Amino acid sequence: MIKGWLSIREKVNASIDDAFARVGHFVANFFVEAGRVVLFFLDAGKLIFARPYRIEEILKHIEFIGNGSILIIMLTGAFTGMALSYQIYLGFHLVNATNLVGPTVALGISRELGPVLTGLIVSARAGGAMAARLGTMRVSEQIDALDVMGIDPIQYLVSPRLVGALVSMPLLCGVFDFTAMTGAYILCVKLLGLDEAIFWDKIQGWLHPRDIYEGLIKSGIFGLIFGSVCTHRGFNTTGGAKGVGEATNSGVVNSMVLIIVVNFFATNVIRFYYHMIGIR
Amino acid sequence: MSESAVSIRNITKTFDGKDFVLNGLSLEIPRGEITVIIGFSGTGKSVLLKHILGLEHPTSGDVVVLGKDLKTMNYQEIIDFRCRLGVLFQNAALFDDITVLENVCFPIIEHRRNIWKADKIQEVATRKLNESGMENRHFHKLPGELSGGQRKRVGLARALALDPEIILYDEPTTGLDPILTEMVDELIVATHAKNKGSTSIVVTHDLHAAFRIGQFIVMLDKGRVLLQGNRETFFKSDIPLVQRFLEKGFKKE
Structure with missing residues (x-):
């Protein structure tokens, strides 16, 4: 009886140890991998400024990431704007505050949904393509071929993609903001019958350019995140x-x-900064 | 100038700190000859090739290629050094999003754009492709539209684009049919004859190719040189592993 109890206790202890070991392993792996990505990012970032400058490659990737994503960003932006404004309308309608639908949607889109959804959509589209392309080049020895030709593969393949993502993301985020607000406007004013003047006036009163910059800066950060993770x-x-x-x-x-997690911290850092310089 | 194109002195290589892929390997690869490195799979042939190219560095020992110790080179020196080597990869490793001609122009543009005009670059690339047996009508195709043999030819033209002093062939005939294998072997010999003074290093496990084209043959086993010399050295050898390798290699025929 006691023997049996001891063996159960041993098993429980072992499984607790195992669980701790697994968590420890996961955390250690996470930091090792994060460290690798950061070093890779720094390496690629440094090589952007090394000769020969890869202007043509950079433009190619801005075209692929930016221009290639415009349609899908417009589509998702418009529908997000409509859905969000409809939900907010339904909620505010209960307390008779529908005049605040416009600015609430505008703040939510420009500060949060614009950059986050743009980040998620573009990382799925362009980030996936980057990882697949570089992966194929690696397994078919094309990256080795670059290396033995005396061409730095990180400078040729990774740095231009990072610049492409950094430049394209704020532009795409701007497109997302614009189409989302257009969607919200069409739904609220044209379909739900809100007063057009109040809709725009309140937005103008509440939405400050810095709210839009906040979103654009975050989207640039997200561009660097998916750019470095996927290329790595x-x-x-x-x-x-x-x-x-x-x-x-x-x-x-x-x-x-990572985009969703970093978004939370980036929001807090930016809010803290505004707080420090005395803005709301 | 030293007699050897590549001088490998007692190198060891381990990836995990325990198993040694290369285990005290010393080798002198003569200049101006076709050297074939043979051995069973997993004997360290490809790792040795990567050491010669400077893609891997030995755990201990020295690799001196064209009189330069790879360990002591800085970034720019490594780039300049690699322009003196040309590599034909197993599957040619052509860039699949650009055409045949652009593939061959690519290394020339990267390293000669400041000294050569576009016309000259294209002219050199065209010549290299023609010398490797590619006809002009294929120049604007993508690598995916070519046959295995044609891809090898383009890969060779690209490897030769910068007139390298050492040309390395990584398993050039693996996975090819016998006719294509012979074609590639002939291409290696013809290329070597055309590029006077160049050194060719072929890594293969194809025994026929080794004896057909190799002027100097090196057999590796367990990360070391088991036997080196010309064909006669191998046929006369009484090392059991060499005999077994020869037996198995020629039995296939």
Whole structure:
């Protein structure tokens, strides 16, 4: 009886140890991997300013990430704006405050939803493509080929993608903000019959350019996040087609989670900064 | 100038601190000859190739290529050094989003754009492709539209684009049919004859190719040189592993 009890206790202890070990392992792995991505990012960032300058490559990636994502960003922006404003309208209608729908939507979109949704959509579209492309180049030895030709593969492949993401994201976020507000306007004013003058006037009164800048700055940060995570994953792919699939998958998933987590902290840092310089 | 194109002195390589992929390997690869490195799979052939290219660094020992110790080179020196080497990868490793001609122009544009005009670059690339047996009508195709043999030819033209002093071939005939294998072997010999003074290093496990084209043959085993010399050295050898390798290699025929 006692023997049996002891063996159960041992098993429980072992499984608790195991759980702690797993958590420890996960945390350690997370920091090791994060450190690798940061070093990779710094390496690629430094090489943006090294000769030969890759202007043509940078423009190519701005075109791919930015221009290639405009339609999907407009589409999602318009529908997000409509859905959000409808929900806010329904809520505010109960307390007879529908005149505040416009500015609430405007603040929510410009500060939070614009940059976050743009980040998520573009990291799925362009980030996934980056990881898959670099992964394929790695497994088909094209990256080694660059190396032995005396061309730095990070400078040629990664740095221009980072610049492309950094430049494109705020532009796309602006497009998202604009179409989302257009969607909200169409729904609230044209379909739900809110007063047009009040809708715009309140927005003008409440929404400050710094609210839009806040979103644009965050979207630039998200561009750097998915750019570094996805290129890092793709660049270090191992093991054939399966490896490319895994790199793409983990690149996109990690970017998305990181964007949502970093968004919270970035919001707080920016709010803290405004607080310090004495703005609301 | 030293006699050897590549001088490897007692190098070891371990990736995990325990198993040694290269284990005290010393080798002198002569200038101006076709050297073939053979061995069973997993004997360290590809790792050795990466050491010669400077893509990997030995855990201990020295690798001196064209008189330069790779360990002591800075970034710019490594770039300049790599322009003196050309590599034909196993699957040619062509950039699949640009055309055949652009693939060959690519290294020339990267390293000669300040001294050569666009016309000259295109002219050199065209010549290299023609010399490798590619016809002009294929120049504007993407690598995906080419056959295996054509891809090898383009890969070779790209490897030769900067007139390298050492040309390395990584398993050039693996996965090819016998006719194509012979074609690639002939291409290696013809290229070597055309590029006078150049050194060719072929890494393969194809014994026929080794004896057909190799002027100097090196057999690796367990990260070391088991035997080196010409064909006769191998046929006369009484090392059991060499005999087994020869037996197995020629039995296929």
